[in-house]
Amino acid sequence: NAGVTQTPKFRVLKTGQSMTLLCAQDMNHEYMYWYRQDPGMGLRLIHYSVGEGTTAKGEVPDGYNVSRLKKQNFLLGLESAAPSQTSVYFCASGLSEVTDTQYFGPGTRLTVL
Amino acid sequence: GQQLNQSPQSMFIQEGEDVSMNCTSSSIFNTWLWYKQDPGEGPVLLIALYKAGELTSNGRLTAQFGITRKDSFLNISASIPSDVGIYFCAGQPAAGNMLTFGGGTRLMVKP
Numbered sequence: 001n002a003g004v005t006q007t008p009k010f011r012v013l014k015t016g017q018s019m020t021l022l023c024a025q026d027m028n029h030e031y032m033y034w035y036r037q038d039p040g041m042g043l044r045l046i047h048y049s050v051g052e053g054t055t056a057k058g059e060v061p062d063g064y065n066v067s068r069l070k071k072q073n074f075l076l077g078l079e080s081a082a083p084s085q086t087s088v089y090f091c092a093s094g095l096s097e098v099t100d101t102q103y104f105g106p107g108t109r110l111t112v113l
Numbered sequence: 114g115q116q117l118n119q120s121p122q123s124m125f126i127q128e129g130e131d132v133s134m135n136c137t138s139s140s141i142f143n144t145w146l147w148y149k150q151d152p153g154e155g156p157v158l159l160i161a162l163y164k165a166g167e168l169t170s171n172g173r174l175t176a177q178f179g180i181t182r183k184d185s186f187l188n189i190s191a192s193i194p195s196d197v198g199i200y201f202c203a204g205q206p207a208a209g210n211m212l213t214f215g216g217g218t219r220l221m222v223k224p
Contacts, residue, residue, distance in 0.1 A: 004155070033211075035214075040122065040216050040217070041216055042117070042119070042201055042214035042215050042216045042217050043156070043201065043203075043214040044214070045211050045212070048211065058211060059211075059213075090155050090156075092155070098205055098209065098210065098211055098212060099144045099146065099161065099163075099205050099212075101158045101161075102158065102212075104154075104155025104156050104157070105155050106153070106154055106155055107153075107154070107155055
């Protein structure tokens with residue numbers, strides 16, 4: 001039982017490049033989330049999904065897209081990376097309510113030059 | 114969006130000391146959660162609070178849901194080196210809303 005896994009762990013991009021971050025969970029959770037963490041700002045929600053085939057915008061969705069084609073996977077895409085997207089990205093999953101325990105992945109550290 | 118002010122931003126304490134941190138908001142929250150993040154890892158849930166005035170413990174940790182519903186407190190008794198990390202509060206302003214996270218309290222413990 002791996003819990004929540006994220007790939008890659010680290011990535012460096014040049015401005016304008018695109019990439020996809022993959023999140024996978026093996027706990028059969030309905031809800032999945034993508035957050036970004038910046039120094040002193042805590043975690044800010046980018047997008048979330050309440051079930052397979054659904055996605056919704058969070059607090060800071062601009063510049064990102066997501067897809068949830070399979071229940072266990074939640075993909076975060078950056079179509080044209082910008083330096084402001086340099087951050088640590090965390091994926092999380094939870095059972096069925098927002099306040100159910102959210103299980104976090106280990107994070108992806110992204111640097112955009 | 115909703116703002117959660119967490120304080121202090123950082124603490125450097127001696128092993129064995131007690132620790133207190135808090136989270137405040139200008140608006141009401143229905144649920145308060147406290148997470149801990151170890152260096153290089155994702156946050157892990159420590160305590161969840163669902164009712165105003167609720168006091169809940171988890172080992173050496175105790176958290177309280179403020180009676181005004183605009184704040185929450187976390188206390189750690191007799192700190193040990195493995196308490197090092199960043200502690201985040203998170204709140205749900207109303208049923209169905211997503212969580213809002215505070216900026217975190219970085220705790221450092223000197224052996």
